[in-house]
Amino acid sequence: MQKTESLGGQHRLPANAEAQVKLLEESKCGILPFSKKVAEGGTGPLLASDIDVLQINIGYTCNLLCRHCHVNAGPDRKEMMTRATMLECLDTLACGTIKTVDITGGAPEMHPELRWLIESIRAHSADIKIIVRSNLTLLTGNEKYRDLPEFFKEQQVTLIASLPCYVKADVDNVRGAGVFDRSIKALQLLNSLGYGKEKGNLELNLVFNPEGPSLPGGQQQLEQEYRKRLLEEYGILFNNLYTITNMPISRFLNDLLENGRYSEYMKLLAENFNPLAVQNLMCKTTLSVGWDGALYDCDFNQMLQLPLSRPAPQHISEFSRAGLRNRRITLGQHCYGCTAGAGSSCQGSLL
Numbered sequence: 001m002q003k004t005e006s007l008g009g010q011h012r013l014p015a016n017a018e019a020q021v022k023l024l025e026e027s028k029c030g031i032l033p034f035s036k037k038v039a040e041g042g043t044g045p046l047l048a049s050d051i052d053v054l055q056i057n058i059g060y061t062c063n064l065l066c067r068h069c070h071v072n073a074g075p076d077r078k079e080m081m082t083r084a085t086m087l088e089c090l091d092t093l094a095c096g097t098i099k100t101v102d103i104t105g106g107a108p109e110m111h112p113e114l115r116w117l118i119e120s121i122r123a124h125s126a127d128i129k130i131i132v133r134s135n136l137t138l139l140t141g142n143e144k145y146r147d148l149p150e151f152f153k154e155q156q157v158t159l160i161a162s163l164p165c166y167v168k169a170d171v172d173n174v175r176g177a178g179v180f181d182r183s184i185k186a187l188q189l190l191n192s193l194g195y196g197k198e199k200g201n202l203e204l205n206l207v208f209n210p211e212g213p214s215l216p217g218g219q220q221q222l223e224q225e226y227r228k229r230l231l232e233e234y235g236i237l238f239n240n241l242y243t244i245t246n247m248p249i250s251r252f253l254n255d256l257l258e259n260g261r262y263s264e265y266m267k268l269l270a271e272n273f274n275p276l277a278v279q280n281l282m283c284k285t286t287l288s289v290g291w292d293g294a295l296y297d298c299d300f301n302q303m304l305q306l307p308l309s310r311p312a313p314q315h316i317s318e319f320s321r322a323g324l325r326n327r328r329i330t331l332g333q334h335c336y337g338c339t340a341g342a343g344s345s346c347q348g349s350l351l
Contacts, residue, residue, distance in 0.1 A: 216243035242348030269336035277343030
């Protein structure tokens with residue numbers, strides 16, 4: 001077992017992704033295998049349709065150590081995508097179906113090639129939606145990244161910012177002391193540049209994760225609460241709030257194990273399985289690219305190192321739209337997290 005530093009002290013994680021998969025598959029807690037649960041609906045194996053979203057994880061380096069992080073990102077992670085691999089990602093845009101490039105991490109801002117990647121995507125097409133997922137804390141006060149807000153504005157980048165709650169104590173408990181105040185300052189700066197305004201074209205979306213082993217509340221209701229509190233207390237505007245279920249992998253899995261709540265949480269997810277959410281799963285229209293160019297059905301499979309089902313291409317250098325369409329999606333017990341309640345995806349609830 002390897003030890004990992006976190007906000008709460010010494011945490012213990014299964015040694016690697018393979019060990020996490022083994023735990024998820026063998027400790028079924030009386031839960032039906034997810035693949036069989038899907039098959040009960042009579043739809044047969046879950047297949048991808050086409051590639052609308054190219055999600056690129058450019059590296060696991062991050063300035064924070066959030067308790068719920070499914071990437072296990074942190075300052076000590078050195079994995080970063082090379083420009084050569086980024087060029088292979090750019091080559092896929094010629095297939096003509098990709099409407100969105102979703103850049104994630106870690107903290108994408110810390111990658112020295114981020115600006116070049118965004119400019120290259122925008123040079124390919126003015127119409128492709130470029131998303132950058134930010135923890136907000138690097139956008140103010142750090143000389144190295146201070147130009148990024150203006151750069152994002154110039155390149156018409158959509159920002160998806162993690163703000164697990166509108167209460168300072170709750171955010172700092174999950175993300176670290178002082179993170180809430182830095183996040184608020186960054187949101188106010190982005191608003192001053194035109195982000196988050198109802199009639200503007202600079203989209204600013206926030207992400208809510210539950211603090212512990214529970215399902216997120218209704219997305220619309222939470223969005224109303226966020227709007228009211230952030231506007232009244234800090235003068236902050238934003239476009240949408242996305243609720244995302246915490247996935248039982250990586251650092252959050254570790255937290256569940258430490259607190260003896262793993263079985264309880266898995267049962268909660270399974271008992272709230274919603275067959276309607278299956279039809280809208282993000283893996284059906286998304287291709288996830290790891291920092292090393294390996295291909296996955298989603299960012300969560302990437303963290304568990306669950307590759308695409310063969311004969312689909314395994315690396316971005318082998319990209320083939322024909323080879324990726326209608327591929328069989330790789331499933332695991334963690335997939336219950338995307339189909340519980342109103343469903344969950346990188347763009348929020350599915351229903």
